[in-house]
Every structure is written in C-alpha cells, then in structure tokens.
Amino acid sequence: MSLMAKEHNAINLSQGFPDFPIDDTLKNLISKKIHGDIHQYCPASGHPELLEGIAHIVEKSYHRNVKADKEILVTAGATQAIYTAIQALVHPGDEVIILDPSYDCYVAPILLCNAKPVRVSLGPDFMPDWDSIQNLVSHKTKLIITNNPHNPSGRTWTEKDMNQLELLLAKYKNLHLLSDEVYEFITFENKHLSVHLYESLQKKSIIVSSFGKTLHVTGWKIGYVIADEKIMNEIKKVHQYMVFCVNSISQHVIGEYIKEVGLKGIHGLYQKKRDLFRRGVEKSRFKVLPCEGTYFQTLSYEGISNLTDVQFTEKLTKEHGVAAIPVSVFSEHNQHNKMIRFCFAKENKTLEKATNLLCKI
Numbered sequence: 001m002s003l004m005a006k007e008h009n010a011i012n013l014s015q016g017f018p019d020f021p022i023d024d025t026l027k028n029l030i031s032k033k034i035h036g037d038i039h040q041y042c043p044a045s046g047h048p049e050l051l052e053g054i055a056h057i058v059e060k061s062y063h064r065n066v067k068a069d070k071e072i073l074v075t076a077g078a079t080q081a082i083y084t085a086i087q088a089l090v091h092p093g094d095e096v097i098i099l100d101p102s103y104d105c106y107v108a109p110i111l112l113c114n115a116k117p118v119r120v121s122l123g124p125d126f127m128p129d130w131d132s133i134q135n136l137v138s139h140k141t142k143l144i145i146t147n148n149p150h151n152p153s154g155r156t157w158t159e160k161d162m163n164q165l166e167l168l169l170a171k172y173k174n175l176h177l178l179s180d181e182v183y184e185f186i187t188f189e190n191k192h193l194s195v196h197l198y199e200s201l202q203k204k205s206i207i208v209s210s211f212g213k214t215l216h217v218t219g220w221k222i223g224y225v226i227a228d229e230k231i232m233n234e235i236k237k238v239h240q241y242m243v244f245c246v247n248s249i250s251q252h253v254i255g256e257y258i259k260e261v262g263l264k265g266i267h268g269l270y271q272k273k274r275d276l277f278r279r280g281v282e283k284s285r286f287k288v289l290p291c292e293g294t295y296f297q298t299l300s301y302e303g304i305s306n307l308t309d310v311q312f313t314e315k316l317t318k319e320h321g322v323a324a325i326p327v328s329v330f331s332e333h334n335q336h337n338k339m340i341r342f343c344f345a346k347e348n349k350t351l352e353k354a355t356n357l358l359c360k361i
C-alpha cells in the first residue's frame, strides 16, 4: 500500500509509522553519545543501564519487580523478540494459537519450527471469543499469542478477558503465553491491562514491547522481552546465535533517555491525534469503530461500497488520494468484512487533509 500511495501521490495512512520528528532530547543524546567509547559489542542481554531502566519502567507502570540481569533481554525490535521466543519454546508438532486478525510476524517463525499455527478469529467486535479459543486449545498447544492493545483494531482487553486468560493458562500446564504489548503505552480512556499485572500469568509468560513504538523511533529497531528466568535462559540461547547483541548506540541513548526523561506524554500525544482523526471522519459516510489504544483507527465502509476491502483500498488510494490497509490481510479466514485500517501517527495537517478527502466519498 505504501508503494501504491507513492505511485498515486496519495496520503499514506497505511503503514504503521509516525511521520513527525522524534523528541529533540533523543537527537541531542545521539549527538553527545556518538563521541563516546560506546561502539563495541554490548553484553548479550543488553546494556546494563538500559536493562535497569526497563526494570524501573515495569516497576513504575505495573508494580512488578523484574530482575534486570536475568529476566530482561533487549532485542532488535519486537519482531526479533517474537521470532526468538517462538524458536526457543516451540518444537515440531506443537500447536500455537493465533488470534485473527493478527500482526503478520507470528506465523512464519511457527512454520519454521515445523509447528502448526492454529488461527482463531476474534469476535465481530475484535474482542476474544473465549469459547472458540477453548475449543481449539489442547495438550498439543504450546503457546497462545495475544496482542493487546490490538493491531489492527485498536481494541484493548478487559479485566474479564484477562481472567479468562488466567483460567486457560491454569488449566493447561504445558501452555505458555506470548503477549505482544508493543502499544502498551498508547492507550486512551482505559488503563492498559498488561500481563505484568497478573501474578498467576507471570511464570508462564513472555511479554514483548518495542521502543520503536513507544518513542516513535521505528527505524531504530529496538525492543525487549521480559520472561521468568527459566524461560529467558532458553530465549537467550537462540538470541546468542541470532544476533548476540543489539546495536550499542541506540541502547546507550535510550538507556539515558528513559532515566532522564521517562515515558511522559506518549498517550496524550496520540489521543489528540486519534480525536482529530475521529472528529474529521464523523460526518463522512464511514462508520467509525471503537479505538481504545494503538495508533490505528478502523473504519467500516459497509454503507458505501460492496467491493472487497482489498479492492476498496485500491480505489481509495488511486481515486480518492488516501491509502489505508484492508483488515482482511491480517487473517487466514476473514470474518471482519468491509473494514479498513488507518494509521493516525501522522502530522495534524496530514490527518486534516486525509479526513477532508474521506468526507468527500
């Protein structure tokens, strides 16, 4: 879609990356740090100051104490974190539950383990359908992958969902949880219910986050995994031979940044953009679906066209000048018809231009 947007000079609200500048403090820190002696390998788990910083964030946000040196691993983005965790835990013949629509980096690493992805559709409102999930979990299920706040829908899980997850993990001894929480700091009216908050889940969970998303530096590709020491030791064995360690400059810069500045103002920034986008399309013929987190807004075009979502996004890009992503591409068997995803992590003037165009349809 990004290529098509470029080719047709359309406003690109398809791919999930911000188009506004990063914090000046981050830029200044890079300039300062680049002259220091920080250009050789970091310890494999991560730069100690960054590991301490992550432990502090988790303590402050969720009141969970994680051991910086034993339970945290810095990775080359959440993508590497997810790949590495799956390679470490999943074996030939195992099954892994994925909740569709789902982010696109879950299936391939499962197949590369000669294991079986079992794709379960979320309900029509993009919330988990616990009966369907329970019907597909068995003694063969090694892992369930969850994503909260959810890309592409922007929905967030409730206390009830988290309790269902606890029950499921308690019932199956062999079952582990890979919780993709890359948008953990981008939630709006509701508080993010991280797996960190649930003691009964902590021992069996691998929680993944991304500084790329949190600090809108997606091109730095830096994320982290948090898991109980026993699981982490297995994950580290894969990490060692995959990358050994993540680039040192971004680790030093982010380590100092989170110590000096912390993670202030992130959800406020995106809440304003979400509200601007939603207000902008309020009077359009699109139906505006709930958005409780992430920087994605889903719209339904049910009242506008009978085209498939792939055809509709193509038309939208080529004829109306706005690029979006069809929700069906995130599913094996699409159950969420006539819905498309827009990324609102963009300059306000870009969002205003795009919503004006959407109102003309």
Ligand SMILES: Cc1ncc(COP(=O)(O)O)c(C=O)c1O
Residues within 6 Å of the ligand: 016, 076, 077, 078, 079, 080, 103, 147, 151, 180, 182, 209, 210, 211, 212, 213, 218, 221, 222, 223
């Ligand atoms: C749900 C989800 N998980 C993981 C990732 C990958 O994050 P990273 O860029 O840190 O690898 C993304 C990126 O869009 C995402 O939306």
